[in-house]
Amino acid sequence: MTHSDTAGRPVAQLLVVTRSLVELTDRAVSDSELSHAAADVLVFAARQAARLVEDVVSLRSRDPDGASAFVQCSSSTDLDRAYSDLECLAEAAGMIRAHGIGTQYRAHLAYLMRYAAESACSALERAEQSMNLADITSLTNSWAMDAHN
Template sequence: MDHSDATANPVAQLLVVTRSLVELTDRAMSDSELSRAAADVLVFAARQAARLVEDLVSVRSHDAMRARDFVQSTSSADLDRAYTDLECLAEAAGMIRAHGIGSQYRAHLAYLMRYAAESACTALERAERSMTRAEALSGMATTPATALHI
């Protein structure tokens, strides 16, 4: 996927960010510690990604024709899961930043944050597949029957 593909698809943008969060938390796990500077980056990036998820859900929910279908779809539940995971990640990183958690606890928090980042990625990947499938099916529904018979 190139840059233009990512900017055309908001879920693809979110996946780029959450995959970066996975890498950052993975490094924190391997270092057995998470610095305050890394925690600052995680808080900012995770909160921004959570806001992007909120914006995406808001846009999808305001489309009157597809709102009900979207709310009932698996992509809606997956986006909710991603939002929750991203907020969890931001809160955990915020604890390190605000309270100076001791190094023995930072390793545990790094592990939990990595799990949250991976979970958000998985949920976004499922949402992307579900949304792509739904858009393909809705495109087929609007195609005239004669165009399907080549």
């Protein structure tokens, strides 16, 4: 998937970032610790991704006709899950930065962060599928109504 493929699809953009977070946390688990530099990157990227999730929810909620349906569909729940996981990831990485967590605990935090990144990625994948299906259904219904008129 190229940048132009994801430009109009914010959840696809989020998936690219979140998959990178999974890769970074996986590397930290393999190394049995998380460096301060990696923690800095994780804090920044996870917080930015969480803000992007908020933006997606805000954009979807602005449409008066679709807002009610969006809140009730599974993609809304999945986006909430992704937001929570990304915030958890950022907080855990922030602990390393702010409190100088010892090496023995960094490995445990690396596992926690990998779990949070994988969970966010799974939630975003489900949200994207649900949103794409909802968009296709909406288009199909629109075409059917146009054909009927």
